[in-house]
Structures are given as structure tokens and as C-alpha cells.
Amino acid sequence: MALYIPKAQILLPRMPHLASSTAAAAQTRQDSRTAAQTRQDSRTLGFLRRSLLLNPLYHSNPLRMAAAIVPGDSAKSAGVVRSSLIEPDGGELVELVVQPEERAAKRAEAAALPAVRIGRVDLEWVHVVAEGWASPLRGFMREDEYLQCLHFNSIRMADGSIVNMSLPIVLAIDDYTKEAIGVSPDVALVGPNGDFVAILRSIEIYKHNKEERIARTWGTTAPGLPYVEEVIRPSGNWLVGGDLEVLEPIKYYDGLDHYRLSPRELRKEFDSREADAVFAFQLRNPVHNGHALLMNDTRRRLLEMGYKNPILLLHPLGGFTKADDVPLDVRMEQHSKVLEDGVLDPATTIVAIFPSPMHYAGPTEVQWHAKARINAGANFYIVGRDPAGMTHPIEKRDLYDPDHGKKVLSMAPGLEKLNILPFRVAAYDTSVNKMAFFDPSRAKEFIFISGTKMRAYARNGERPPDGFMCPSGWEVLVNYYKGLQAEETGQQSAALSV
Structure with a gap:
């Protein structure tokens, strides 16, 4: 790059x-x-x-x-x-994980609420909001927050001050889930593994205009945008916003x-x-x-x-x-x-x-x-x-x-x-x-080595010029691509045998 x-x-x-x-x-x-x-x-x-x-x-x-x-x-x-x-x-770091002594009661409450199942990327956004990375945001955006973010890249606080907020942090649901929620003011968020992740309080459900969201966030609706194709287009036609109470710290157990x-x-x-x-x-x-x-x-x-x-x-x-x-x-x-x-x-x-x-x-x-x-x-x-x-x-x-x-x-x-x-x-x-x-x-006398070119070097087993990267760090990349190629070869062999 x-x-x-x-x-x-x-x-x-x-x-x-x-x-x-x-x-x-x-x-x-x-x-x-x-x-x-x-x-x-x-x-x-x-x-x-x-x-x-x-x-x-x-x-x-x-x-x-x-x-x-x-x-x-x-x-x-x-x-x-x-x-x-x-x-x-906002002057104060938002932290939305409930205290340990409250978790048993909150889980019992979550079990009695309408359930909204969330995917892996939704869980990452719960993590982001729960720890305060998006302060002063306290949950998934309601419609007024969403529109300010989408059209102004910022949100106006109650005191008139402005905080930057350029990406919509929203939770999409489908028609079936919207119907199941009914008039309930609160819902339980159920993670990819089937565990209760959070309670979303005082919810607001509003239309998910995907085309407008994509156009204003990326400046194009061209097909092939990774986040759009994998997260937005397959998602539901409604957005649900509200205040989060996260039942315990988000962990991935991946080392x-x-x-x-x-x-x-x-x-x-x-x-x-x-x-x-x-x-x-x-x-x-x-x-x-x-x-x-x-x-x-x-x-x-x-x-x-x-x-x-x-x-x-x-x-x-x-x-x-x-x-x-x-x-x-x-x-x-x-x-x-x-x-x-x-x-x-x-x-x-x-x-x-x-x-x-x-x-x-x-x-x-x-x-x-x-x-x-x-x-x-x-x-x-x-x-x-x-x-x-x-x-x-x-x-x-x-x-x-x-x-x-x-x-x-x-x-x-x-x-x-x-x-x-x-x-x-x-x-x-x-x-x-x-x-x-x-x-x-x-x-x-200069050579520009982009990230794409660097990955091509590693995938092909080629060495970049001496001094481009520390040798032990380069070895990590080469070993990764060797393993990836071996895995791809194995999958191809299995497909041919079938």
C-alpha cells in the first residue's frame, strides 16, 4: 500500500x-x-x-x-x-455489561422475552457498543440516530453538542421476527451459539431501506462490496433499535x-x-x-x-x-x-x-x-x-x-x-x-509493494526484497499460505473422488 x-x-x-x-x-x-x-x-x-x-x-x-x-x-x-x-x-465512557450479581436474574428475564437471533457480525457490534467504543451510543440505533448517522455522519446530543458517528450500528430483523415481537417493549438477543447475549430495552422497529443505507455509506450500490453482500443484502427488511444490557463480557475463546x-x-x-x-x-x-x-x-x-x-x-x-x-x-x-x-x-x-x-x-x-x-x-x-x-x-x-x-x-x-x-x-x-x-x-530507485502484492509473494512462496519485513514475521505469512494451499488441494482431491 x-x-x-x-x-x-x-x-x-x-x-x-x-x-x-x-x-x-x-x-x-x-x-x-x-x-x-x-x-x-x-x-x-x-x-x-x-x-x-x-x-x-x-x-x-x-x-x-x-x-x-x-x-x-x-x-x-x-x-x-x-x-x-x-x-x-459524551464526556463519559459507556459500559453496558451488567454486574455479576445481576446476571442470573437478567438471564431469567431474557428467557421470558421474545427472542431475536443475531449472527456473528451482530455479536461483534454488541461487543463494540457494550465496551464503549461507540460512546455515547447505548445500544443499536433507533431511527432518529440512524438518520443522523446516515445523512450527517454525526449525532447531536441533548446539550446541543455534536459527536461523530459515521457508520450505522443497527440490528436487522425479518418479517417473522417482527411479528413475533408484537408489542413487547423489550426483546432478548440470542447469540449464534444459542446463548442469551443481551436484553434490548424500549425498542423501536423501523423500515430497513437497504438501498439508501448502501448508497450513503459506500457512495455506490455496485455489486460485490464484501460487507454489503455478506451482511446487509441477506438481512431483514426491518431495523430494531434500543438500549442494550449485555449479560456478560463478550468472549471468543480463540486464544x-x-x-x-x-x-x-x-x-x-x-x-x-x-x-x-x-x-x-x-x-x-x-x-x-x-x-x-x-x-x-x-x-x-x-x-x-x-x-x-x-x-x-x-x-x-x-x-x-x-x-x-x-x-x-x-x-x-x-x-x-x-x-x-x-x-x-x-x-x-x-x-x-x-x-x-x-x-x-x-x-x-x-x-x-x-x-x-x-x-x-x-x-x-x-x-x-x-x-x-x-x-x-x-x-x-x-x-x-x-x-x-x-x-x-x-x-x-x-x-x-x-x-x-x-x-x-x-x-x-x-x-x-x-x-x-x-x-x-x-x-x-523505489519499489512500491502493496498489500495485494505482498500477499501474492507469500502465496507463491516468493521472498520479498531483503528489508521489507522482519524474517520471522514473513515466515508466519508463508506458513499460513502453505497451509491454505494444502487445504485447498485436499478439498479439490475430495471433490474429484466424490
Whole structure:
């Protein structure tokens, strides 16, 4: 995947709360940086300072100002360390799992309610909402929330404030289930294994206009969109919204549950490491050395700004993905090798699974990815070229403009308090045999290795250029594809024998 950032710029000029602490840092850049780069950074930081002075949001909200602790603040100098530098949307982290002592009574109540069976992806959304990733949302969307999300990518709170909400989090039901619910105000959600998962309270049932939902979320109704074909089109013609009471924490028992840290658990981990900045990196591919270069360079730049202990949240997506993506367990094994080999520093990196399903909805979805990390306590978000995008399902082109994701994040309503960190272009530099930042003056010396090309290398048993990925991490991918090919060969043989 080609990665992009405008030359000599790391911060899009949207977050004013860094201005007062970074002006001095801009004057002490390392000697290796060019004068042009320094001038560009000074212009950016000046813009941030002016934004702080002119933005009434930050002057009128003392809680938000207190959360924006930066190097040199009086709270920091007094010994107060706050890693949760950004308050959750709505001011309070939503957590919807009932207390252990209440679970027996809630299960008994659920057994007496009309039942709504939910699928695997629905269960992932229950997980997302229950832990507060979608704060302040407290359940599956009712119609007013759904329409605001679909048409405005945001929801207006009772106090008039706006929170970002770009993806509909909804539960579809069919005609038979709607009829069975009748006039009951509450329903029980029954999971894929037949167990009671949650009670949905004070429900509202409304029409599921699939065409409108697809068109507004993806910008196209072309056939072949993975989430659409596997989740939306087969679903029912009605949506049911309401407040969730989740009967117990969602577990998958796949050997990876210890990676599934909730927003509250992540905030505690940031505090225990005494982080003074947290920058999140979302991905659904294995980590190659170009990714690592970008993450390590981001940390270096935050240190230059004056932060003492910025922590990386390496946060792979763990929910629904399309069929040709590398499975989660393989990706997590590969990520562990990257840390074992020291490509990323384990002391300054937290690896955790983000439980959300993947839509591949480009600029619409990248807002959701950024918003959820606010609720986890990250105050910086790294955005790359064509985030959450994919190839057009029927035409040979990108579905979205590759630069629109980062531009949308810089303007999205409800994300004003989040610092956006765009990528620089990283590619394989044949002159030094390693991943490096792209230099247009010698473009012929660089090779761009996309995620698709990387997977083709591994599937065909080919080695990528030395320095593209740590050897132990590459071995994990090669072994996965060898096993997959053996399985496919066995299935073909069995089919022929039948």
C-alpha cells in the first residue's frame, strides 16, 4: 500500500491544543532537517496557536482543556501524569455489561422475552457498543440516530453538542421476527451459539431501506462490496433499535481474548505506563518495515514536540474482514514477531485488538476508526493513503480518491479534539535495500509493494526484497499460505473422488 503525507508536514492544522507547547520545539529541530522543512513546521504550529486563541470551544470547556495536558503544562510539572489526554465522546465512557450479581436474574428475564437471533457480525457490534467504543451510543440505533448517522455522519446530543458517528450500528430483523415481537417493549438477543447475549430495552422497529443505507455509506450500490453482500443484502427488511444490557463480557475463546482490551482497560494501561501522548495506528494487514518506519518516525516527531513518553497503540481490526484478507490469528502472530525482533519497541508499544467489523467504506468508515480511538484514550490518530478503501468491485480502479480519507478527517464534525497524523510515502529503496521515505528526485530507485502484492509473494512462496519485513514475521505469512494451499488441494482431491 502506498502511503502519503505532504512533504515536511506531520500535523494537519486542526488541533489547537498543542500550539503553546510546540512553538519552542519547532525552533529546536535537529540539524539534519532542512531549512525548508523547519519553515513549514513553523507555519503549521503558528496556525495551531492562532486556532487556540480563536476557538471558543476550548475556552468554554474546562474539562476539555484539562484533558489536553501537553509538555510544560502546570499539571505535568506538578507531577500529574494523564495518559487519557482526551475525554470520551459524551464526556463519559459507556459500559453496558451488567454486574455479576445481576446476571442470573437478567438471564431469567431474557428467557421470558421474545427472542431475536443475531449472527456473528451482530455479536461483534454488541461487543463494540457494550465496551464503549461507540460512546455515547447505548445500544443499536433507533431511527432518529440512524438518520443522523446516515445523512450527517454525526449525532447531536441533548446539550446541543455534536459527536461523530459515521457508520450505522443497527440490528436487522425479518418479517417473522417482527411479528413475533408484537408489542413487547423489550426483546432478548440470542447469540449464534444459542446463548442469551443481551436484553434490548424500549425498542423501536423501523423500515430497513437497504438501498439508501448502501448508497450513503459506500457512495455506490455496485455489486460485490464484501460487507454489503455478506451482511446487509441477506438481512431483514426491518431495523430494531434500543438500549442494550449485555449479560456478560463478550468472549471468543480463540486464544486471542487477552488482546481484546476494552477502552477502559486501554486507558488504565496508558496510565500505568505514564504515557503523556498516545498515537493509534489502525491496520488489517501484516506489519511490514514501511509501517514500522512510519510508526517509529511518528514517535520521534512527538518527542521533538516535547513529549517525554509517547505510547503507540498498534490496533489491528479484529471483526469481520473480506475473504482474501489475512486472518486475525495469523496477523496477531505476525505482529508478535515484529515486537520480538525489535522492529517496534515493546516498551513503548501496546498491541490490542479492535473488535469492530470492517466495512471498506473509505472516508466514511475512517471517521469511525478515528472516533473509536478517542473513546479508547488516544489523542493522536495516524491516517494513511486510501484508509478503509478498496478496489472498485467491478472496475479496475480505487473505489475512493486515495487522499480523501485524510482530508475528511481534517474536517469531520465531532473529531475536532483529535490530532490527525498523516502518513508520508514509504516504499522500498533499492539503493539501501530497505524501506524508506519516498524521494521523488530518484523515483526509479523505489519499489512500491502493496498489500495485494505482498500477499501474492507469500502465496507463491516468493521472498520479498531483503528489508521489507522482519524474517520471522514473513515466515508466519508463508506458513499460513502453505497451509491454505494444502487445504485447498485436499478439498479439490475430495471433490474429484466424490
